Amino acid sequence: xxxxxxxxxxxFQFRRQLERxxxxxxxxxxxxxxxxxxxxxxxDGFPPEELSAxxxxxxxxxxxxxxxxxxxxxxxxxxxxxxxxxxxxxLATLAADPTLSAPAAAWIxxxxxxxxxLRELLAMKLWLARRIGRDGEVTDDVAADFDAWLxxxxxxxxxxxxxxxxxxxxxxxxxxRLHPLVWEELAERHGLDRRELKQLVFGEPE
Numbered sequence: 469x470x471x472x473x474x475x476x477x478x479x480f481q482f483r484r485q486l487e488r489x490x491x492x493x494x495x496x497x498x499x500x501x502x503x504x505x506x507x508x509x510x511x512d513g514f515p516p517e518e519l520s521a522x523x524x525x526x527x528x529x530x531x532x533x534x535x536x537x538x539x540x541x542x543x544x545x546x547x548x549x550x551x552x553x554x555x556x557x558x559l560a561t562l563a564a565d566p567t568l569s570a571p572a573a574a575w576i577x578x579x580x581x582x583x584x585x586l587r588e589l590l591a592m593k594l595w596l597a598r599r600i601g602r603d604g605e606v607t608d609d610v611a612a613d614f615d616a617w618l619x620x621x622x623x624x625x626x627x628x629x630x631x632x633x634x635x636x637x638x639x640x641x642x643x644x645r646l647h648p649l650v651w652e653e654l655a656e657r658h659g660l661d662r663r664e665l666k667q668l669v670f671g672e673p674e
Contacts, residue, residue, distance in 0.1 A: 485580055486559045486571065492533050493552035499525060501545035534586045535647075535669075542670045575668040578658055582669045584625045586650050589638065591621065592630075593646065596639045606635045626657070 499522060506514070514522060530537050539548065558571045571577050595617055600610055611632055618624070630638075642648045651662040658665070 482569070483559065483562055486555055486562065486576075488532065489576070489580060490552050490555040490559065492529060492536060493548050493555060495525060495529055496536065496539055496543075497545050497548035497552060500540050500543070500548055503540075504545050533583045534590060535583065538670055547671065574658075578654065578660070578665060578668045581625070581654060581657065582650065582665070584623065585653050586646065588621070588623060588625045589646050589649060591623070592618070593638055593641075596635065600639070604639075606632055606639055608632070611635055625653075 502514075502518075502522075506512070513519075526537055543551075554573060555571075555576060558573065558576060561572065562568055571580070592614075595614065596606070596610075599613065600606065604610075611630075614630070614635060618630075638646075638649065651665055654665050655661060660668070
Protein backbone atom coordinates (compact mmCIF):
# COMPACT_ATOMS: atom_id res chain seq x y z
CA UNK A 469 0.00 0.00 0.00
CA UNK A 470 1.56 3.34 -1.04
CA UNK A 471 2.15 5.78 1.81
CA UNK A 472 0.78 9.27 1.23
CA UNK A 473 1.05 12.60 2.95
CA UNK A 474 -1.64 15.23 3.37
CA UNK A 475 0.83 17.75 2.01
CA UNK A 476 3.44 17.35 -0.68
CA UNK A 477 6.68 15.96 0.82
CA UNK A 478 10.23 16.88 -0.07
CA UNK A 479 10.03 15.06 -3.40
CA PHE A 480 13.64 15.79 -4.32
CA GLN A 481 14.96 14.24 -1.11
CA PHE A 482 12.72 11.18 -1.47
CA ARG A 483 13.67 10.70 -5.11
CA ARG A 484 17.36 11.23 -4.39
CA GLN A 485 17.31 8.54 -1.67
CA LEU A 486 15.79 6.02 -4.07
CA GLU A 487 18.10 6.97 -6.93
CA ARG A 488 21.16 6.43 -4.76
CA UNK A 489 19.76 3.17 -3.38
CA UNK A 490 19.22 1.88 -6.92
CA UNK A 491 22.81 2.90 -7.69
CA UNK A 492 23.98 0.96 -4.65
CA UNK A 493 22.28 -2.22 -5.78
CA UNK A 494 23.41 -1.86 -9.37
CA UNK A 495 27.00 -1.42 -8.19
CA UNK A 496 26.82 -4.35 -5.79
CA UNK A 497 25.19 -6.50 -8.47
CA UNK A 498 28.05 -5.77 -10.86
CA UNK A 499 30.67 -6.50 -8.21
CA UNK A 500 29.01 -9.73 -7.12
CA UNK A 501 28.24 -10.76 -10.68
CA UNK A 502 31.85 -10.43 -11.70
CA UNK A 503 32.94 -12.53 -8.73
CA UNK A 504 30.42 -15.21 -9.65
CA UNK A 505 31.63 -15.12 -13.24
CA UNK A 506 35.20 -15.88 -12.20
CA UNK A 507 34.10 -18.52 -9.70
CA UNK A 508 32.22 -20.34 -12.46
CA UNK A 509 35.48 -20.84 -14.37
CA UNK A 510 37.41 -21.85 -11.27
CA UNK A 511 39.22 -18.57 -10.58
CA ASP A 512 39.35 -17.08 -7.10
CA GLY A 513 41.24 -13.84 -7.72
CA PHE A 514 41.18 -10.69 -9.83
CA PRO A 515 43.84 -9.09 -12.04
CA PRO A 516 45.71 -6.32 -10.17
CA GLU A 517 44.08 -3.41 -12.00
CA GLU A 518 40.59 -4.87 -11.55
CA LEU A 519 41.27 -5.59 -7.89
CA SER A 520 42.31 -1.97 -7.37
CA ALA A 521 39.16 -0.74 -9.12
CA UNK A 522 37.02 -3.02 -6.98
CA UNK A 523 38.61 -1.68 -3.80
CA UNK A 524 37.82 1.87 -4.94
CA UNK A 525 34.21 0.84 -5.60
CA UNK A 526 34.00 -0.83 -2.18
CA UNK A 527 35.25 2.31 -0.47
CA UNK A 528 32.75 4.57 -2.23
CA UNK A 529 29.76 2.33 -1.59
CA UNK A 530 30.71 1.71 2.05
CA UNK A 531 31.16 5.45 2.59
CA UNK A 532 27.72 6.29 1.26
CA UNK A 533 25.96 3.15 2.50
CA UNK A 534 27.73 1.87 5.63
CA UNK A 535 27.16 -1.83 6.21
CA UNK A 536 26.27 -2.55 2.59
CA UNK A 537 29.36 -4.59 1.66
CA UNK A 538 28.03 -7.43 3.80
CA UNK A 539 25.43 -7.97 1.08
CA UNK A 540 28.15 -9.12 -1.29
CA UNK A 541 28.43 -12.27 0.83
CA UNK A 542 24.75 -12.77 1.61
CA UNK A 543 23.07 -11.92 -1.70
CA UNK A 544 23.57 -13.23 -5.24
CA UNK A 545 24.12 -10.98 -8.23
CA UNK A 546 20.68 -11.90 -9.52
CA UNK A 547 19.05 -10.97 -6.22
CA UNK A 548 20.92 -7.66 -6.13
CA UNK A 549 19.75 -6.84 -9.64
CA UNK A 550 16.19 -7.67 -8.62
CA UNK A 551 16.49 -5.27 -5.68
CA UNK A 552 17.75 -2.51 -7.97
CA UNK A 553 14.78 -3.10 -10.26
CA UNK A 554 12.37 -2.96 -7.32
CA UNK A 555 13.79 0.40 -6.22
CA UNK A 556 13.52 1.70 -9.79
CA UNK A 557 9.85 0.68 -9.81
CA UNK A 558 9.38 2.80 -6.70
CA LEU A 559 11.02 5.69 -8.52
CA ALA A 560 8.59 5.30 -11.40
CA THR A 561 5.71 5.25 -8.92
CA LEU A 562 6.96 8.48 -7.37
CA ALA A 563 7.19 10.11 -10.78
CA ALA A 564 3.55 9.24 -11.35
CA ASP A 565 2.41 10.43 -7.90
CA PRO A 566 4.71 12.92 -6.11
CA THR A 567 2.42 13.03 -3.04
CA LEU A 568 3.85 9.69 -1.90
CA SER A 569 5.90 10.05 1.28
CA ALA A 570 7.75 6.72 1.48
CA PRO A 571 8.35 3.58 -0.57
CA ALA A 572 5.47 1.10 -0.60
CA ALA A 573 7.85 -1.83 -0.09
CA ALA A 574 8.62 -2.31 3.61
CA TRP A 575 12.09 -3.71 2.92
CA ILE A 576 13.08 -0.55 1.04
CA UNK A 577 11.93 1.64 3.93
CA UNK A 578 13.93 -0.48 6.35
CA UNK A 579 17.08 -0.49 4.19
CA UNK A 580 17.01 3.30 3.75
CA UNK A 581 16.56 3.71 7.52
CA UNK A 582 19.27 1.13 8.28
CA UNK A 583 21.94 2.96 6.30
CA UNK A 584 20.88 6.37 7.63
CA UNK A 585 20.83 5.15 11.24
CA LEU A 586 24.20 3.42 11.02
CA ARG A 587 25.71 6.49 9.35
CA GLU A 588 24.35 8.72 12.11
CA LEU A 589 25.56 6.48 14.93
CA LEU A 590 29.02 6.26 13.36
CA ALA A 591 29.14 10.06 13.23
CA MET A 592 28.02 10.28 16.85
CA LYS A 593 30.60 7.75 17.97
CA LEU A 594 33.33 9.62 16.10
CA TRP A 595 32.29 12.87 17.79
CA LEU A 596 32.55 11.20 21.21
CA ALA A 597 35.95 9.73 20.38
CA ARG A 598 37.25 13.14 19.37
CA ARG A 599 35.69 14.85 22.37
CA ILE A 600 36.75 12.52 25.20
CA GLY A 601 38.97 9.86 23.65
CA ARG A 602 38.63 6.13 24.23
CA ASP A 603 38.90 6.25 28.01
CA GLY A 604 37.08 9.50 28.72
CA GLU A 605 33.86 9.75 30.71
CA VAL A 606 30.50 10.82 29.30
CA THR A 607 29.49 13.54 31.76
CA ASP A 608 26.62 16.02 31.80
CA ASP A 609 28.92 18.62 30.22
CA VAL A 610 29.87 16.20 27.44
CA ALA A 611 26.19 15.41 26.87
CA ALA A 612 25.39 19.12 26.61
CA ASP A 613 28.18 19.61 24.06
CA PHE A 614 26.90 16.55 22.19
CA ASP A 615 23.39 17.98 22.00
CA ALA A 616 24.77 21.24 20.63
CA TRP A 617 26.75 19.36 17.98
CA LEU A 618 23.83 17.12 17.07
CA UNK A 619 21.61 20.16 16.50
CA UNK A 620 23.92 21.09 13.62
CA UNK A 621 24.38 17.58 12.23
CA UNK A 622 22.95 17.68 8.68
CA UNK A 623 21.89 14.03 8.38
CA UNK A 624 19.55 13.56 11.34
CA UNK A 625 17.43 10.43 11.18
CA UNK A 626 14.96 11.46 13.87
CA UNK A 627 14.59 14.27 16.43
CA UNK A 628 15.09 11.84 19.33
CA UNK A 629 17.02 12.85 22.44
CA UNK A 630 19.88 10.87 23.97
CA UNK A 631 20.46 10.33 27.67
CA UNK A 632 23.75 9.56 29.39
CA UNK A 633 23.09 5.82 29.32
CA UNK A 634 22.70 5.84 25.55
CA UNK A 635 25.82 7.96 25.01
CA UNK A 636 27.86 5.68 27.26
CA UNK A 637 26.62 2.62 25.35
CA UNK A 638 27.49 4.39 22.11
CA UNK A 639 30.96 5.29 23.37
CA UNK A 640 31.61 1.62 24.22
CA UNK A 641 29.02 -0.43 22.29
CA UNK A 642 28.02 -3.93 23.40
CA UNK A 643 30.74 -6.29 22.27
CA UNK A 644 32.43 -3.37 20.56
CA ARG A 645 29.80 -3.35 17.80
CA LEU A 646 27.30 -0.67 16.81
CA HIS A 647 24.82 -2.98 15.14
CA PRO A 648 22.95 -3.97 18.32
CA LEU A 649 22.13 -0.27 18.79
CA VAL A 650 21.10 0.04 15.15
CA TRP A 651 18.74 -2.94 15.34
CA GLU A 652 17.27 -1.61 18.58
CA GLU A 653 16.41 1.73 16.98
CA LEU A 654 15.02 0.14 13.82
CA ALA A 655 12.93 -2.31 15.85
CA GLU A 656 11.32 0.58 17.70
CA ARG A 657 10.55 2.52 14.52
CA HIS A 658 9.41 -0.36 12.30
CA GLY A 659 7.81 -2.73 14.79
CA LEU A 660 10.00 -5.66 13.67
CA ASP A 661 12.39 -7.84 15.62
CA ARG A 662 16.10 -8.14 14.94
CA ARG A 663 15.75 -11.33 12.93
CA GLU A 664 13.14 -9.78 10.66
CA LEU A 665 15.20 -6.62 10.19
CA LYS A 666 18.34 -8.55 9.25
CA GLN A 667 16.34 -10.61 6.77
CA LEU A 668 15.07 -7.44 5.08
CA VAL A 669 18.43 -5.69 5.00
CA PHE A 670 20.83 -8.55 4.29
CA GLY A 671 18.59 -11.40 3.20
CA GLU A 672 19.72 -13.48 6.14
CA PRO A 673 18.25 -14.36 9.56
CA GLU A 674 20.05 -13.89 12.86
